[in-house]
Amino acid sequence: MLVGVPKEIKAQEYRVGLTPSSVREYVAAGHSVLIERDAGAGIGASDEVYRRAGASIAESAEEVFQRGGMIVKVKEPQPQEWRQLRDGQILFAYLHLAPDREQTEGLLRSGCTAVAYETVTDDHGGLPLLAPMSEVAGRLSIEAAASALKKPAGGRGLLIGGVPGVEPARIVVIGGGIVGTQAARMAVGLGAEVSILDRSLPRLRQLDEMFAGRVRTRFSTIEALDQEIAAADVVIGAVLIPGASAPKLVTRPMLKSMKRGAVIVDVAIDQGGCFETSHATTHDHPTYDVDGVIHYCVANMPGAVPVTSSHALNNATLRFGLMLASEGLSGIRRNSHLRDGLNIHRGEVTCEAVAKSLELPYQPPLEALAA
Template sequence: MLVGVPKEIKTHEYRVGLTPAAVREYVQRGHKVLVQSGAGAGIGASDDIYRQAGADIAKTAQDVFKSADMVVKVKEPQLEECAQLREGQILFTYLHLAPDPQQTAALIKSGCTAVAYETVTDERGGLPLLAPMSEVAGRLAIEAAGVALKRPAGGRGLLIGGVPGVPAGRVVVVGGGVVGLHAARMAVGLGAEVTILDRSLPRLRELDEMFAGRVRTLYSTFEALDNEVAAADVVIGAVLVPGASAPKLVSRDKLKTMKPGAVIVDVAIDQGGCFETSHATTHAEPTYVVDGVIHYCVANMPGAVPVTSSHALNNATLPFGLALATSGLNALLANPHLRNGLNVHKGKVTYKAVADSLNLPYVSAENAIAA
């Protein structure tokens, strides 16, 4: 199979779909890889390094999309990229379709087979291709909050970890999954006072044991959430419903109870965000203010650290990408976990949470492939 890697074009997105090491793995298995010139610049991988790994270099993205049997990316295709996709072509990337009707419509129109990293599953019920970027985003969330809290940035002028004799900042993490765990680890490491809210008692027990009492764990009732948000200096939104739009857990009315200059970091923004006042921002303009509260809602947070992110992502995606390159649609039929990644196929939405979120007809992945 000919595997194509276009350069990412989302604002300040420096990651790359395949690292040179991953390219070598594809080539060693008999596949051809076509990489757009400059695609690896963000991770310090020149065209020559890709050639040494066995790739051919294309001058333009159009050359990649026109030639490739499978396109491997990082971020969701922009509309100009969707227009270049075609029936019979596999797209393997993050999609986050539930809050994005335009992209969904464009993928449906293209007729391509779109497999989303974020809905591929594993034997334990986890999301193995989402996890590495969730780890990165969770850690970056605390770094971003620390910058936004500084007075020159409009924040409260608070040091998250405090100093001896001065109280540390209060960090509230809403959601105890991968993002929440790594955000809490960073915040604890800085010396913050950390609370994690979640609706899974088994998960709260796990977190309590992991942190040995260093964090407070609370069952996430409406009352508990309201109280914690009002008292927080930083709130991290880390709630995920796989494939679906994130629930809006904090309304604008509740936002008004927060301290002036407090910060919210909505890591769930790729799925629409879990604060009513959230809307996606970019690394170029990462924050905005509503009712005195600073909002950091960058939709591709891990793109700021592309070396770490690209290698971590490729470590996770490589086995699945190789399966698709080797077996095509048969890989989806053979592996139910990879099949869970199928979101759109030949004009049909094949992931129920996406169809429900966008009020579109749903066809099971098995039926869509069989048809």
């Protein structure tokens, strides 16, 4: 199969769908790779490096979309990209369709087969293609919070770890999954006072053991949220329902109880965000103020560290991408984990969580593939 890799065009997105190392793997497996000129510039990979890996260089994104049987991207296609997708073409990328009706309808009209990184599963019920970016975003969330807490940025003027004789910042992490765990790890390492809220008692036990009592764990109730948010200097939103819109756990009235200059980092913004006052921002303008609370809601946080995140992402996606390139729709039929990743197929929504979130008709993947 000819695998096409366009340059990412989302604002301040420097990652690339295939690294040179991954290109070598595709070529060794008998595939051709066509990559848009300068697509790897953000990770320091020149066109010549890609040529040596076995890729051909396209002069435009249009050429990539016209010729590619499978398109490998990082972020969801932008309007000018989904208009170039076609019937029978496979798209392999992050999609985050649940809060994005416009993109969903664009993909439905295209007739393409869209496999979303964020809903591909593994044998343990995990999300292996989402995990590496969750690790990156979780760690970055504390760096972002530290910057936003500074007085010139509108924050309270706190140093996260404090100094001897001055108490550190109090950081509340909502959600004890990969994002929340990595955020807590960074915050603890900087010396912050950290609380993690989650609704899974087994997970809270794991976290208590993992951090050896260095974080406070609380079962997440409305009352617990109220109490923790009112006392917090930073709140990290790290809640995920696979494929679905994130629940709005923190309402605007709750926000009024927060300290002036406190910071919210909504890592769930790709799925709509878990704060009622959240809306997506970019690295160009990452924050805004609501009721005196600084909101950081960048929708592609890992794009700020493209070398780390591109390689981490490729390590996770390579096996599935090779399967799609070699087997096409047969691979999706055969492999249940790829079927879980199938969100759109030839004008049908094949992810139940997306269909429910957008109130669209749902067709089970195997039925859609058979049709």
